[in-house]
Amino acid sequence: MEFQVLLLTLFLSTFVIFLLSFRRGRGRLPLGPWPWLPVIGHLHLLGPLVHQSLHRLSLRYGPFFSLYLGSVPCVVVSNPHYAKLFLQDNELAFSSRLESTAIKRLTYETSLAFSPYGPYWKFIKKLTFNELFGSRGTGRFSSLRVQEYDRLLTLIGVKARAGEAVNVTEELLKMTNTVISKMMIGESEEARDVIREVTKMFGEFNVADFVWVMKKLDVQGFGKRIEDLYQRFDSLVDRIITKREQARNKARGQGGGKHEGGERDFLDILLDIAADETSDVKINRVHMKGLVMDLFTAATDTLAVGIEWALVELINHPDLLKKARQEIDDVVGNQRLVEESDGPKLPFIQAVIKETFRLHPPVPLVVRRCTSESKIEDYVIPEDTVLMVNVWAMGRDPSLWESPMDFRPERFLKPMEENSSKGVLDVRGQHFQYLPFGTGRRMCSGLTLAMHEVPAVVAALIQCFDFQPVSPQGNKVAVVDTEERPGLTVPRAHELVCIPIARPICGPLHLV
Numbered sequence: 001m002e003f004q005v006l007l008l009t010l011f012l013s014t015f016v017i018f019l020l021s022f023r024r025g026r027g028r029l030p031l032g033p034w035p036w037l038p039v040i041g042h043l044h045l046l047g048p049l050v051h052q053s054l055h056r057l058s059l060r061y062g063p064f065f066s067l068y069l070g071s072v073p074c075v076v077v078s079n080p081h082y083a084k085l086f087l088q089d090n091e092l093a094f095s096s097r098l099e100s101t102a103i104k105r106l107t108y109e110t111s112l113a114f115s116p117y118g119p120y121w122k123f124i125k126k127l128t129f130n131e132l133f134g135s136r137g138t139g140r141f142s143s144l145r146v147q148e149y150d151r152l153l154t155l156i157g158v159k160a161r162a163g164e165a166v167n168v169t170e171e172l173l174k175m176t177n178t179v180i181s182k183m184m185i186g187e188s189e190e191a192r193d194v195i196r197e198v199t200k201m202f203g204e205f206n207v208a209d210f211v212w213v214m215k216k217l218d219v220q221g222f223g224k225r226i227e228d229l230y231q232r233f234d235s236l237v238d239r240i241i242t243k244r245e246q247a248r249n250k251a252r253g254q255g256g257g258k259h260e261g262g263e264r265d266f267l268d269i270l271l272d273i274a275a276d277e278t279s280d281v282k283i284n285r286v287h288m289k290g291l292v293m294d295l296f297t298a299a300t301d302t303l304a305v306g307i308e309w310a311l312v313e314l315i316n317h318p319d320l321l322k323k324a325r326q327e328i329d330d331v332v333g334n335q336r337l338v339e340e341s342d343g344p345k346l347p348f349i350q351a352v353i354k355e356t357f358r359l360h361p362p363v364p365l366v367v368r369r370c371t372s373e374s375k376i377e378d379y380v381i382p383e384d385t386v387l388m389v390n391v392w393a394m395g396r397d398p399s400l401w402e403s404p405m406d407f408r409p410e411r412f413l414k415p416m417e418e419n420s421s422k423g424v425l426d427v428r429g430q431h432f433q434y435l436p437f438g439t440g441r442r443m444c445s446g447l448t449l450a451m452h453e454v455p456a457v458v459a460a461l462i463q464c465f466d467f468q469p470v471s472p473q474g475n476k477v478a479v480v481d482t483e484e485r486p487g488l489t490v491p492r493a494h495e496l497v498c499i500p501i502a503r504p505i506c507g508p509l510h511l512v
């Protein structure tokens with residue numbers, strides 16, 4: 001009986017996809033790869049590095065094509081013309097996201113990054129901007145970040161004195177995770193492993209999300225992994241919230257406002273809103289957990305990945321490293337550490353970071369979901385179509401960039417057009433060939449924080465140290481590989497391990 005049901009299902013899905021294929025082409029979805037297969041659609045054409053698979057397909061089928069992820073229609077865009085048409089000219093219809101089973105479960109269906117465009121999203125977006133990630137929030141927590149930068153440099157300094165190797169990948173993750181932990185919950189929690197797993201899982205294709213006959217079967221073991229991660233994270237964050245509630249109650253009992261240990265962090269703000277009966281949007285414990293997960297994942301891997309790619313490109317380009325250091329020496333000197341506030345005075349360092357985000361965008365695909373049927377040129381995009389804008393592919397397109405595979409920060413120092421009043425390319429989503437932080441209403445909330453933290457950490461690292469990379473076997477190597485690993489972010493495939501060599505700078509105590 002089960003076999004008959006399976007056969008019938010296969011037959012029906014083949015028929016549905018067959019019918020759908022007639023709807024493609026002018027007047028409907030754009031054309032796309034052939035063949036699609038019954039049930040799985042075009043899933044067989046996608047490897048684990050989805051952005052690379054889509055890039056290869058776009059070389060064959062053009063900058064705007066469609067495909068089926070199982071039975072879910074999807075359009076893939078890899079040029080600025082269509083990116084603008086979708087993300088700016090038809091922004092409202094493409095302001096929601098695709099929610100996979102992993103995302104729904106692990107963000108408690110209450111996340112900022114993934115919740116549908118609507119009143120809850122608006123409320124939280126404004127709140128996080130005002131309290132955490134806008135200029136005010138970023139400034140309020142700057143001393144906390146300085147402490148963590150210093151801790152990282154001190155640790156590397158100790159390794160340098162001992163002539164020992166340091167796992168830079170791991171230390172950067174620890175640092176970015178501690179920063180967001182302290183901003184959110186006032187303490188640093190051992191959440192790194194869970195967070196990296198979650199980020200990896202958010203970027204993987206769970207066939208069961210697209211092929212409904214697979215939903216119950218869980219052939220990839222996704223369901224079990226999601227549940228394991230959920231349990232680990234849930235108990236961790238539950239413990240944190242309970243501890244904070246107790247601390248607040250105790251402080252209240254003693255007539256004080258703040259909990260012990262003091263600075264008002266995001267969790268305090270959420271607990272205040274939860275207690276406020278007049279608040280327009282009601283926040284409960286589940287919302288809090290979802291938001292903590294959401295912002296932990298958004299701010300841990302992305303920043304660590306961005307810093308690491310920039311460092312790797314500088315290690316691989318000694319001439320650029322020298323130039324970047326010269327700028328630091330000229331502007332900051334060698335009596336003090338470079339600081340976040342030096343950023344605007346270090347245009348070459350800024351250009352290094354922008355060039356890193358072009359060649360290695362930490363988030364390679366901007367993914368949105370269509371919420372109402374939309375006409376894009378001669379095509380009609382049905383509701384619930386998934387839109388993927390391949391930021392990674394646009395960064396490597398030779399028709400958009402001269403010698404795109406070369407790492408050349410200078411391209412971000414020149415005005416965009418000769419003799420034009422247009423300035424240099426920036427990261428704020430105004431130039432559609434370059435969207436490392438996305439664009440429009442759903443643009444990255446952490447942009448300001450990222451553009452403070454990434455240049456400052458990269459500059460401080462190269463100000464204080466030379467880095468001798470070593471292979472997993474411990475042998476010195478001249479060039480660091482640039483292979484990628486799958487996930488929602490794109491980290492390097494292998495961990496960066498280096499022997500640090502302290503530079504003769506007098507300021508920072510840890511190097512004396």
Ligand code: HEM
Binds near residue numbers: 125299438449450
């Ligand atoms: C180098 C670092 C980062 C990069 C490259 C990056 C990139 C992105 C991209 C491409 C998006 C999707 C934008 C779109 O759909 O148009 C996004 C969304 C988001 N990012 Fe980031 N991000 C970074 C760091 C951060 C940090 C530090 C945070 C802070 C917690 C953060 C929080 C978010 C949130 C909350 C969203 C969802 C916004 C929404 O849906 O309204 N990101 N990010």
